[in-house]
Amino acid sequence: MRRVRQFAWLLLALTVLASLGAGVWAPADYAMQFREVPNSPPSHQHLLGTDELGRDRFSRVLYGTRISLLMAPAAALLSTLLATLVGGVAGYLGGWWARAAMGATDLFLSMPWLFLLLVVRAMMPLNVAPVTSVAVTFLLLGLLGWAGSARVLCAGVRSLHDSDFVLQARASGLHELRLLAIQVLPNLKPVLLAQFWISIPVFIISEANLGILGLGVSEPLPSWGSLLREMESFTSFGFEAWKLAPLVLLVLVVSSFQIILSQEEVYA
Amino acid sequence: MAKIVRHLAAMAAVVLLGGLLSATLVRLAPGFEVDEQQLDARLSSESVQALRQARAGDRNIVRFYLHYLGRAMRGDLGESRTLNRPVRELLSERLPVTVRLAGLGLLAGWLCAVLLAVGATMARRAACDLAATLLGGIFLSMPAAVLALLFVYANAPACLVIALVVFPKVFSYTRNLLARSYESPHLVTAYAKGVGPLRILLWHVLPVTGAQLLAVAGISVSIALGAAIPVEALCGIAGIGQLAWQAALGRDLPLLVNLTVLVTVITLAANWGSEFAGQSFKTSAA
């Protein structure tokens, strides 16, 4: 497992380096349209072929990695922190606080947030820079994606609240906040890590779907999500393996995160 | 008994609040008062005005909501603007479809997730864990739309798409919770003393992680319902997911309020049910 973890680190490092050095590695600008060769298969000039506007797909994967690799984990971290705050505090306080917080959480889970996103888009100027639009999108995803995990955290905190080691710590005079931070929350790492790991690809895909509302990455800036959406037309156009490149990369990166973050050495 | 009544009252309050909030969100969203038909160049200005006026009655959201509640008490849930049919009829036709789809999907997703998580944890082999992680990662990274189209292409049941959406999320939580449990000193001792893996799982792991796993079960209902929207929309399945998407695009206020109320009831029932079960679980384990 140690070797696997090392490989995961290497993969992540290479991916980050490749994306940061996209300006060097990319054979073409991500927006450059080679209009004579749209939808072309892989070739010497275009390693992963070109998209429907003749843009080099390999370049777009490289540049798209920057956006997704930076923003999605940040949004995932935000949602995890919010879940910790809401679920952790509610579970710790228990009683009426927990019921109110969890009721609010369930309400949050049921709301059609699509309309809030529409309102946000309506309030934003149309000429907003693509990077700003992406940042706002991932911020919103982070702010909206905490509810499910908060419930699980709340259940976890409540089950730990009356456990022996917590009672002992409390009896020895440890302050409640310190107790929560040092004794309780670290034991909820499995849930926190799961939330973080799940959120990354979910947010990447959601960002692409939010394009329908005018949020997300705007043309010509690429993202993994927008590149993944190319796969939706496979039923009509047949299987073109090179279009799977963003999916393969996403799977590898997400799995690398999972491998690196899970510290448990369960296995020999 | 008093506790149950209190919970039901709280549930009712949350549902009512949810309906009002949802109505407010829809009302505030851009495009509420417009109708696609306005772009038809053949329409006279009087007709265009009439189209605008058709939605004017819903401008005051509080009035709309009170009116809606009054009618709902009598069993009248209003009429869908986009489909021109009574909402009650639409929901009674489509709810069983989604319940079946999401229910089967949840069952299959949980089965795969738990079996894989338990297998990976109990096998105590890096290769198994890695394989399970990669499998989870693949389905987590695949857009639900692509999965749905793949299954339509293969003529496979759509509920499996829901299962594949639910599975990696449930797997992730379950695997991490189980892995953490297996780290506990008393379990290491139990293993060393030769206690069988199944006994360890049933008597020492599940009781500790049960409350959290039940909480995951509760939220997986929301995950399944959320996945139902793109799956139904893409696979052409006439369930409430497809209805929700059409209603959202058409800013169909009566339909959206009813759908929110329905989803809130389901979410509350699932989560509070799992909470109750978690508490009883703790009591009996103690």
Added chain:
Amino acid sequence: MKRRPLALFLFILLSLAAALGQSGGELKFYVHSDPKTFDPLAVADDASETIRYLTGGVLLRVNRRTQQAEPELATSWTIARDGRSITFNLRQQVYYSDGSPFSAEDVAYTMQRLMDPGLHSPTGDAFRSGSGAVHSHVDSPTRITITFPAPVAGLDKLFDQVAIVSSRSANKERAALGPFYVADYKPDSYVLLKRNPNYWRRDAAGRQLPYLESVRLGIQPNRDIEMMNFRRGEIDLINWLDSEYFDRLALQSPALVHDAGPGLDSEQMWFNQAPNAPIPAYKRQWFRSTNFRRAVSQAVNRADLSRVVYGGHAQPAAGPISPANQFWFNSKLHAPSYDPTGALRLLQQEGFRLQGTSLVDREGHGVEFSIITNAGNKSRERMATMMQQDLGKIGISVHVVTLDFASLLERITESYNYEGALLGMANTDLDPNAQMNLWLSSAENHQWNPKQKSPETAWEAEIDRLMREQAASLDPAKRKACFDRVQEIAVEQQPFIYLVYKNALSAVSATVANASPVVLRPQTYWNIETLSMRLQTASKH
């Protein structure tokens, strides 16, 4: 002697085969949403329009191939000199699908319902030429005169859209005079139309039409699934095919796809010129400059748009009317050629200049604007992205913003909170009178600057005058001259920057006989009465 029975036998066999091949069978295709109504007079969506076409009996029908009006339930008609009334002589011995007889009373009833101000029907509104009531005078059971308060341009062809409903039948909406009637409807699943046993039309051999036994309209919003099911043989035609799908299908089964040439539809962009639009004043000034609009138009490579976005299945557009509209197309007009240098010259005339690679105006503002279009329409998204690159070459920075349709509609019709918009025009009517509410400066749909109290520019005033003149005239030549001039002004002033005319693309299974796709809607089943299903074998495409 022995040969005669053999010849007779072969003759009978062949006749039988021909007869079998031309009768029975169920045609299957998709509509993309549930029909909103089965009332043929209240039709406003595509699915309902399909059902109306297949079930509705009309007084006259515009032949989708020749674009000429032909008798249907009316054997002949005359329009009065003043253009305010039309008299129809009706076919005798015609019955609805439920057996009730058709007569002039039904026509009168239909017109009364259609012109009800409370109906707000696009079909009815097309007849509204002035204030006042519409009167129907039943001269006899087979003769009726309909009188309008003011002359109606292109009056006769408007009746192509008016399905005559029964005044006597118990189920008025469902009793059909057309080739089919609605037999069954399962929401979200299908609409089943069955052969009208009382349909009046016969073929040259005297056989009652239609040949088909039924038409099954599946309800399927997803075009990928539609394409997949067509290839599997589960449906028999795709009435409107996207260019990408067309090319893919053509690779495998070239005989099944049809490119009928440029259709009536166009794609165009326009700038927001509304005085109360919440955009900076300097941008409003740009958008109101004719040279600015013409420069943008010249900087767009329409040939690339046609080739890359539509795979060559589109044509650079000049003005509002495509060459598919045989009578109304102004053949003197040509699409602006791609000329970035010429575009820059025009901009320089307005005081714009290049500062490095960016264009700035007189006051030093960098020229940048957004173009909104509807999300989910891949062709438009791609066109907008290509225009972004084209305009970038002359220093203009374009932001492409895709919005859900309701949000987009709200911006262009209510708040006017947008700068540029890219949409398409779906022209169902050949007569430009149907575009009255687009060209009149006071109209709601005068997109770039709607609901003007009085025309703000001389050229808009001229367009108003010309449109009113053609609407009041009955002389086709005079009307054509007026509208030709409207098209010329539109090309000179570029309030709409027309981009492409999309070709009418469709796919028809080999099992469908007598199909002959055309450019006018409905492209593939316009001659539904004479379509039939060939004897089917394994039919995966």
